[in-house]
Amino acid sequence: MVTVLAPSPSLRGQLGRFLLHYFEMCIPMCIGFAVGDLVYFWTAGLFGYSEPFTELPTLSVLVVTFSMTVPMTVWMLYRGMPSRAIWEMTATMPLLALVLLVLGWLGVVPIRDLALLEHGLMMPVMLAPMLIHVGLYTGHMGRSTAWPPIERPGSLS
Numbered sequence: 001m002v003t004v005l006a007p008s009p010s011l012r013g014q015l016g017r018f019l020l021h022y023f024e025m026c027i028p029m030c031i032g033f034a035v036g037d038l039v040y041f042w043t044a045g046l047f048g049y050s051e052p053f054t055e056l057p058t059l060s061v062l063v064v065t066f067s068m069t070v071p072m073t074v075w076m077l078y079r080g081m082p083s084r085a086i087w088e089m090t091a092t093m094p095l096l097a098l099v100l101l102v103l104g105w106l107g108v109v110p111i112r113d114l115a116l117l118e119h120g121l122m123m124p125v126m127l128a129p130m131l132i133h134v135g136l137y138t139g140h141m142g143r144s145t146a147w148p149p150i151e152r153p154g155s156l157s
Contacts, residue, residue, distance in 0.1 A: 017138050018137045032071035032072070033067050053112070061118055065093055088133075096121060100121075
């Protein structure tokens with residue numbers, strides 16, 4: 001029996017793959033917040049709110065979180081990412097929202113700025129789980145060995 005090892009991707013190739021994954025997740029997030037903001041502003045306008053980000057800061061943070069997280073999660077599911085990677089990335093977004101809301105409620109950050117801060121911070125914060133599991137996102141570690149499989153109810157093992 002002969003064992004053949006696949007060549008390890010070059011550093012440049014790993015960086016390129018990492019950036020590709022990053023931008024592949026940023027694009028659905030941007031589309032989500034563009035469409036989500038349009039719908040949100042239109043709906044808020046129907047109820048008399050001309051500037052919902054400043055007039056409804058808590059609701060705005062929740063709407064931004066939802067409209068950016070859902071498309072990214074759907075894209076990761078479509079791309080066949082490991083379940084654990086998807087749920088870790090998805091959990092990062094509401095955690096950011098919670099941190100921002102607490103900072104706003106404590107007066108550390110102006111509450112009227114929370115939704116705009118979240119727009120700006122979501123994509124950089126997304127780098128945290130990517131850097132924790134850098135091997136998955138650089139192609140250095142195979143998808144099937146990135147994490148142990150998550151058992152699903154009713155699945156045959």
